[in-house]
Amino acid sequence: MNTADHTPHFRRVALLWLIATAILTPIVIFVFGPGLPPGNGSAQAAGQVTDNTVLLALSVPVAMAVLVTLGYEIWAFRERDLTGPVLDGPAITGNSSVQMWWLIITTSLVLFLAGFGSVRLLEDGSGGGQGPSPLVNPAGYKHALQVQVLAQQWNFTYRYPGYGGVETPMLELPANTLVEFHVTSLDVVHSFWAYQLGVKADANPGVDNIAYVNTTHPTLINIHCAELCGVWHGYMFQTGKVVSKADFASWIQGAQKTYAPAAKNLTPYSKTYFPSPLGRGA
Amino acid sequence: MARRTVLTLSATLLVIAAIAAYVFLYLTNVPGSATAAQTANGAQLNLATVPAAATNDPHPTWVSYYVTNGQGTGWQHDTTFVVPAHSLVHVTIRQYDSSSGLRNPFISQATGTVGGTFTLDGKTMQAINPDLASHVFAIPQLGVSVPLAGIPDNAKNACGNAPCDPSTTAHTTTTFTFRTGAKGLYRWQCFVPCGAGYVLDFGGPMQTVGYMDGFLKVV
Numbered sequence: 001m002n003t004a005d006h007t008p009h010f011r012r013v014a015l016l017w018l019i020a021t022a023i024l025t026p027i028v029i030f031v032f033g034p035g036l037p038p039g040n041g042s043a044q045a046a047g048q049v050t051d052n053t054v055l056l057a058l059s060v061p062v063a064m065a066v067l068v069t070l071g072y073e074i075w076a077f078r079e080r081d082l083t084g085p086v087l088d089g090p091a092i093t094g095n096s097s098v099q100m101w102w103l104i105i106t107t108s109l110v111l112f113l114a115g116f117g118s119v120r121l122l123e124d125g126s127g128g129g130q131g132p133s134p135l136v137n138p139a140g141y142k143h144a145l146q147v148q149v150l151a152q153q154w155n156f157t158y159r160y161p162g163y164g165g166v167e168t169p170m171l172e173l174p175a176n177t178l179v180e181f182h183v184t185s186l187d188v189v190h191s192f193w194a195y196q197l198g199v200k201a202d203a204n205p206g207v208d209n210i211a212y213v214n215t216t217h218p219t220l221i222n223i224h225c226a227e228l229c230g231v232w233h234g235y236m237f238q239t240g241k242v243v244s245k246a247d248f249a250s251w252i253q254g255a256q257k258t259y260a261p262a263a264k265n266l267t268p269y270s271k272t273y274f275p276s277p278l279g280r281g282a
Numbered sequence: 283m284a285r286r287t288v289l290t291l292s293a294t295l296l297v298i299a300a301i302a303a304y305v306f307l308y309l310t311n312v313p314g315s316a317t318a319a320q321t322a323n324g325a326q327l328n329l330a331t332v333p334a335a336a337t338n339d340p341h342p343t344w345v346s347y348y349v350t351n352g353q354g355t356g357w358q359h360d361t362t363f364v365v366p367a368h369s370l371v372h373v374t375i376r377q378y379d380s381s382s383g384l385r386n387p388f389i390s391q392a393t394g395t396v397g398g399t400f401t402l403d404g405k406t407m408q409a410i411n412p413d414l415a416s417h418v419f420a421i422p423q424l425g426v427s428v429p430l431a432g433i434p435d436n437a438k439n440a441c442g443n444a445p446c447d448p449s450t451t452a453h454t455t456t457t458f459t460f461r462t463g464a465k466g467l468y469r470w471q472c473f474v475p476c477g478a479g480y481v482l483d484f485g486g487p488m489q490t491v492g493y494m495d496g497f498l499k500v501v
Binding site: 275 | 423
């Protein structure tokens with residue numbers, strides 16, 4: 001056993017870590033970052049891409065510290081004499097300095113990310129459901145396009161209270177518009193997940209869950225239920241659209257005409273609904 | 283020691299065999315299907331909805347869809363319907379159940395059918411009173427949804443369990459046509475909470491393929 005090993009292992013690992021981090025962090029930010037989910041279908045979605053990029057970039061030095069150390073140790077402390085008996089290496093001893101710095105650095109990172117996430121969340125709600133009394137109301141929210149999302153086993157429909165409360169089987173939104181989603185359910189708990197918009201909001205019966213999103217450009221939206229809600233949960237998906245304002249105006253006008261027969265039967269627009277009828281004869 | 287080894291190996295083999303049997307049964311236990319009849323104008327699908335499945339069914343109290351022939355007889359308990367791609371599908375549904383009402387009145391209007399209409403007992407309509415809906419035939423992925431009106435609660439000669447005789451028992455008849463798209467497997471379902479006795483009446487037959495939901499196999 002060589003107890004007088006003066007090889008500068010720590011410095012070597014630190015140097016390798018620095019090189020790996022310096023190479024990989026810009027790659028993560030500038031190459032992988034723009035391709036991270038959920039894309040740029042809305043201002044909130046683009047913000048989430050930024051957030052994911054920050055998270056991934058900050059995880060690179062940590063991951064490199066672990067991987068470089070592991071790789072170096074496998075290489076540096078390998079058994080060189082394969083002909084002799086296998087000997088145990090030097091006993092592992094604690095290093096309070098390393099432990100302390102590891103705790104300080106990782107704790108600082110976690111606390112920074114908690115603060116960063118909170119600030120980002122408070123900027124515009126990040127497309128998340130904020131319940132019936134949103135903490136974050138974006139600028140101009142009083143003039144937002146209101147769209148109610150009605151979830152039920154196993155489909156979504158949409159009501160537009162600003163257009164006579166018309167209900168439609170598909171979601172269509174105008175581009176460059178602040179949209180105020182009111183997400184609720186007619187039966188069990190669902191979750192409205194509009195992927196390209198970066199919107200995810202739980203749909204609970206009797207609860208008006210508000211989520212804001214700023215649409216930017218025409219795009220298709222993959223809509224899924226993100227809460228296990230029964231046998232057809234996996235089939236509870238749709239494709240929605242963000243279209244130009246002119247196309248939206250034309251579409252909503254057509255929808256009012258197309259769905260006029262159902263409109264006569266609709267219950268008055270309400271922020272919430274409770275399952276009714278509860279069942280047969282109820 | 284040898285005995286322990288034998289026991290361990292036997293138990294291991296037993297578990298592997300059980301897993302293999304489960305996977306085999308899962309892969310081979312495919313629900314039955316019914317192919318729509320071909321006509322000069324497209325495919326013809328004849329269906330029926332009943333308040334309760336046949337008395338010899340594993341769930342004789344569950345509401346259910348059935349496949350019938352054009353006369354409403356020849357009942358077959360399948361809910362996977364095979365229809366041709368890019369074709370018109372004419373559907374006739376004899377409905378023997380009473381009304382439950384719709385949780386979402388929007389579904390009282392037919393969508394996705396040719397002309398956006400259906401016929402109820404021969405009368406062309408776009409929507410029904412949502413309170414009178416007994417069931418719905420909907421294929422969400424194709425945008426097809428048609429409400430089925432119930433028979434009056436006090437209807438004479440109401441049918442109990444399948445099969446029901448269309449010449450002697452009360453029923454409504456709904457017809458509509460829709461166009462299929464590309465080949466694929468599409469799910470269909472009822473949207474009326476009609477699974478009585480389960481949470482929000484959406485359990486049991488509502489969540490079991492073979493009763494109030496199934497597949498449209500477009501080939």
